[in-house]
Amino acid sequence: MAPTPMILSAFFFNPQGDHRMSWRHPDAPGREIFDLSYYRRLAEAAEAACMDAIFVADHVAMWDSYESNIAHYANARLEPITMLAALAAVTRHIGLLVTASTSYSEPYNIARAFASLDHISGGRFGWNVVTSGMNEEAMNFGRDANIEHASRYERAEEFLAVTKALWDSVEDDAILLDRRSGFFADPRRVHRVDHVGQHFKVRGPLNVPRPPQGHPVIVQAGSSEDGKDLAAKHADLHFARIRTIEEGKRYRKEFDERLQRFGREPRDFKVLPGILPIVAQSRAEAQDRRDFLETLVPARVGIDLVSSWCGIDLSAYPIDDPLPPLPDISTYDGQRANLERLMGFAKERLTIREIARRISNAGTGPVMAGTPKDIADEMAAWHEAGAADGFNLMFPLLPGDWLSFAELVAPELQRRQLTRSEYASGTLRDRLGLRRPVNRFRSECSHASAKSSRSDEP
Ligand SMILES: Cc1cc2nc3c(=O)[nH]c(=O)nc-3n(C[C@H](O)[C@H](O)[C@H](O)COP(=O)(O)O)c2cc1C
Numbered sequence: 039m040a041p042t043p044m045i046l047s048a049f050f051f052n053p054q055g056d057h058r059m060s061w062r063h064p065d066a067p068g069r070e071i072f073d074l075s076y077y078r079r080l081a082e083a084a085e086a087a088c089m090d091a092i093f094v095a096d097h098v099a100m101w102d103s104y105e106s107n108i109a110h111y112a113n114a115r116l117e118p119i120t121m122l123a124a125l126a127a128v129t130r131h132i133g134l135l136v137t138a139s140t141s142y143s144e145p146y147n148i149a150r151a152f153a154s155l156d157h158i159s160g161g162r163f164g165w166n167v168v169t170s171g172m173n174e175e176a177m178n179f180g181r182d183a184n185i186e187h188a189s190r191y192e193r194a195e196e197f198l199a200v201t202k203a204l205w206d207s208v209e210d211d212a213i214l215l216d217r218r219s220g221f222f223a224d225p226r227r228v229h230r231v232d233h234v235g236q237h238f239k240v241r242g243p244l245n246v247p248r249p250p251q252g253h254p255v256i257v258q259a260g261s262s263e264d265g266k267d268l269a270a271k272h273a274d275l276h277f278a279r280i281r282t283i284e285e286g287k288r289y290r291k292e293f294d295e296r297l298q299r300f301g302r303e304p305r306d307f308k309v310l311p312g313i314l315p316i317v318a319q320s321r322a323e324a325q326d327r328r329d330f331l332e333t334l335v336p337a338r339v340g341i342d343l344v345s346s347w348c349g350i351d352l353s354a355y356p357i358d359d360p361l362p363p364l365p366d367i368s369t370y371d372g373q374r375a376n377l378e379r380l381m382g383f384a385k386e387r388l389t390i391r392e393i394a395r396r397i398s399n400a401g402t403g404p405v406m407a408g409t410p411k412d413i414a415d416e417m418a419a420w421h422e423a424g425a426a427d428g429f430n431l432m433f434p435l436l437p438g439d440w441l442s443f444a445e446l447v448a449p450e451l452q453r454r455q456l457t458r459s460e461y462a463s464g465t466l467r468d469r470l471g472l473r474r475p476v477n478r479f480r481s482e483c484s485h486a487s488a489k490s491s492r493s494d495e496p
Contacts, residue, residue: 044421044456045428045470046448047135047275047310048084050436051095053077053115056314057434058343058398059334061112065438072116074124076437081125083441084132087448088458090469091133092125093166093257093277093430094118098142099174101346119151126159133466135164135257135275140194142170142179148197149204149244156249161465164255164275167268169194171373172346184371191264193237198256198272200240203231205253206477207243229479251467252475261375270296273307274472277430279375280311281404286425306473308427311420314434316407317442324407331434332395340394347376347397357391360384403432410446417447418456 053071054061070076084092096118122134134155138148148165155163169190170176176184185193212227231242258273260266269276270293280286286309294304318324337357345352348364349372355362361384370377383393406413420426433439451457458469467474 042427042471043458044417044451045308045310046089046457047091047093047428047430048089048440049093049095049312049430049432052113053436055435055439056432057331058112059339060331060435062334063331063435065435067437074121077121077125078128080437080440081129081132083444085129087444088452088461089132089444089448090428091135091164091466093135094122094137095166096137097172097175098139098170099172099178101172101174119155123155123158126155126162131461133162133164133255134159135166135255137166137168139168139170139175140197141185141190142175145197145200145204145238145240146244149201150246152254153205153244153246153249156251156254157246161250161467164257164466166257166259167194167198167273169260187262187371187374188264191268194268195271196235196237200231200233200238202253203233203478204240204242204244205249206479207231208247209477209479210248213247248477251465252477255466255470255472266293266296270302270307271300274470276307276309278309278311279403280425283420283423283425286311286420287423290424305471308470310428310430311426312403312430312432314403314405314432315413315443315447316405316434316439317410317413317446318408321408321412328405328407332398335394335398337391340398341390343397344380344390344394348380352390355390358389360387360389361393410450413447414450414454417451418454421456
């Protein structure tokens with residue numbers, strides 16, 4: 039086994055796959071996407087293949103600003119924290135990464151939920167920290183439009199600081215349950231956080247003991263400067279949009295410098311580029327599958343998708359023309375990574391129709407299509423070059439692409455000793471080679487005095 043095994047995270051946003059219109063495919067699931075058994079089958083396949091984690095993305099809104107989506111409602115799905123809590127009960131080893139928004143929740147709620155998830159899963163949870171960039175989301179939480187980009191990230195930064203403090207507020211060995219003395223917990227190891235900031239006022243302590251991992255694994259995928267700073271300061275795993283090995287190497291180098299600015303070490307931060315694996319018997323068959331998926335995107339949905347990426351309603355523009363002038367990125371409040379990608383397409387003079395095709399497939403990550411050997415070769419090349427610590431696997435069509443990867447590509451990677459063939463004991467952090475965070479409230483002094491306090495009467 040290589041010293042640092044390749045990390046595999048099996049991702050989905052749409053339960054039918056990450057191609058936007060995969061739900062129309064004849065092999066797509068139907069109503070079972072609202073049943074636990076569907077997800078259980080996916081989780082069991084990923085666990086049998088010894089993958090590191092399942093990762094579920096989320097928005098707190100129905101995407102319906104544009105006409106076609108009112109007709110399709112294609113992003114209806116289960117609330118993912120609830121769904122992954124249920125999966126924790128039917129899996130034993132695999133990590134469970136789930137999305138929650140810092141813009142539309144409160145630190146105390148999130149700290150409690152994730153501490154509880156970490157306990158019930160035996161230390162297997164991670165939190166994908168998102169700031170939520172859609173107007174539709176803002177409209178469900180008392181606003182008419184998105185929170186401004188910089189404010190979203192300021193709030194996220196404060197949110198994370200408070201949440202981490204809350205996780206530390208009940209020290210690891212604070213719970214005594216000492217029937218004789220009457221101490222449920224050692225009062226010297228339970229702390230208020232007394233936070234008063236720009237966005238939050240939180241007293242604490244948390245009413246859940248410190249999570250088994252200390253802090254659940256923190257995941258961040260922001261790609262603007264603010265997003266990358268948040269990741270460099272707080273995240274353990276970073277999902278990145280990288281298209282080539284060279285870009286991945288540059289990205290890693292740039293992040294190592296950024297980490298240093300925040301006093302962190304590169305080994306505490308893993309970069310996982312998103313890839314779109316399509317496993318087939320041959321490259322020609324893989325290409326046919328891609329082409330077929332493209333036929334499922336009605337022109338109107340494509341236009342709406344491009345519209346949502348740049349905040350301009352493009353329905354009045356000719357579909358076979360290039361994009362109109364795009365908004366200024368430095369003041370754009372939507373997802374800046376999306377706008378930046380469109381700016382690249384605009385430079386290439388692609389038409390709206392061509393762009394729609396490209397971005398329908400999970401937002402333009404590199405497609406790795408072909409035989410299991412082809413896909414393993416490409417993944418190995420990225421990993422060996424230092425362009426990726428592992429991959430976020432964004433399957434175009436579920437359950438088929440996920441199950442084929444687990445059955446055909448995962449064993450090939452194991453055979454080459456690039457990934458693990460069995461789960462080691464320990465938490466998700468342990469398996470990913472991430473250190474357990476030190477508790478900010480912990481001190482030798484409090485440890486010693488806490489011991490002596492145990493025999494006191496309350
Ligand atoms: C793999 C991946 C998964 C993501 N999952 C979510 C998600 O579940 N919910 C969400 O609102 N944004 C999600 N995003 C968007 C990012 O959190 C971020 O907003 C986006 O990359 C734009 O960066 P910026 O916010 O720094 O401008 C995801 C991005 C990537 C690359």
